[in-house]
Amino acid sequence: MKRTTQDIIDEIFTLYASFGDADYIGEPVSQLEHMSQAAQLAESEGYSPEVILAAFFHDLGHLFAQREAVDQMGGFGVMDHEKLGADYLRKLGFPELVARLVESHVEAKRYLTYKNPDYFNRLSEASKQTLRYQGGVMSPEEASAFEADENHSLILKMREWDEKAKETQVPVPSLDKYKKMAKDLLD
Numbered sequence: 001m002k003r004t005t006q007d008i009i010d011e012i013f014t015l016y017a018s019f020g021d022a023d024y025i026g027e028p029v030s031q032l033e034h035m036s037q038a039a040q041l042a043e044s045e046g047y048s049p050e051v052i053l054a055a056f057f058h059d060l061g062h063l064f065a066q067r068e069a070v071d072q073m074g075g076f077g078v079m080d081h082e083k084l085g086a087d088y089l090r091k092l093g094f095p096e097l098v099a100r101l102v103e104s105h106v107e108a109k110r111y112l113t114y115k116n117p118d119y120f121n122r123l124s125e126a127s128k129q130t131l132r133y134q135g136g137v138m139s140p141e142e143a144s145a146f147e148a149d150e151n152h153s154l155i156l157k158m159r160e161w162d163e164k165a166k167e168t169q170v171p172v173p174s175l176d177k178y179k180k181m182a183k184d185l186l187d
Contacts, residue, residue: 005186008092009179019063028168035059036172037165049181054101055161056178061085082106101158106134108159111146114138
C-alpha cells in the first residue's frame with residue numbers, strides 16, 4: 001500500500017510529539033525547543049522552506065533513541081544522528097538539499113574547529129564532548145573537500161543556528177507551519 005504525503009507527515013511529526021520533550025543532551029532546552037529555535041532563526045533570515053525544514057529536522061536522528069536501540073555517544077546523544085536523520089528524510093522523499101543540510105551540520109562543527117581553533121573554546125561542554133565521537137577536528141584534506149561543497153556556506157549557516165538554538169524561555173511555535181512546509185515539499 002502506497003503511503004500518502006499525510007502518512008509521511010504524520011509519521012515524522014509523531015516523533016516530535018512523542019519524543020520532542022526529551023532532554024537535549026546537557027543543554028538547557030528540549031529537543032523540540034532546540035530544533036524549533038533553529039528553524040525560527042532560518043526563517044527570520046528569510047531562507048527557503050527547504051532550509052527552514054532542514055533546520056527544524058537537523059537533530060531528528062537524536063529522537064530515534066527514544067524508540068529504538070541506536071549507538072550512543074557516551075551519554076551525549078545518538079552516534080551518527082546526522083546521517084540517521086538524513087537517510088530517514090531521503091527515504092521519506094524529502095528534497096536532497098534538506099537531507100544534505102541535516103547530514104552536514106556535524107561536518108561544519110568539525111570544519112570550524114579546524115579553520116578556527118578558538119571556535120572549540122566557544123562550544124558548549126556537550127558539543128565539545130560529542131566532537132570526540134564525531135571524528136574530531138577535520139584534517140586539511142577533509143577541510144578542502146568541505147570547502148569544495150557547493151552548499152558549504154549554507155552548511156556553516158546551519159551550524160550557526162544549531163549553536164544559537166539553545167535559549168531558554170523561547171516559545172515553541174505551532175508545528176502546523178512546519179507540517180505545511182513539509183507537505184508542500186513532498187507534494
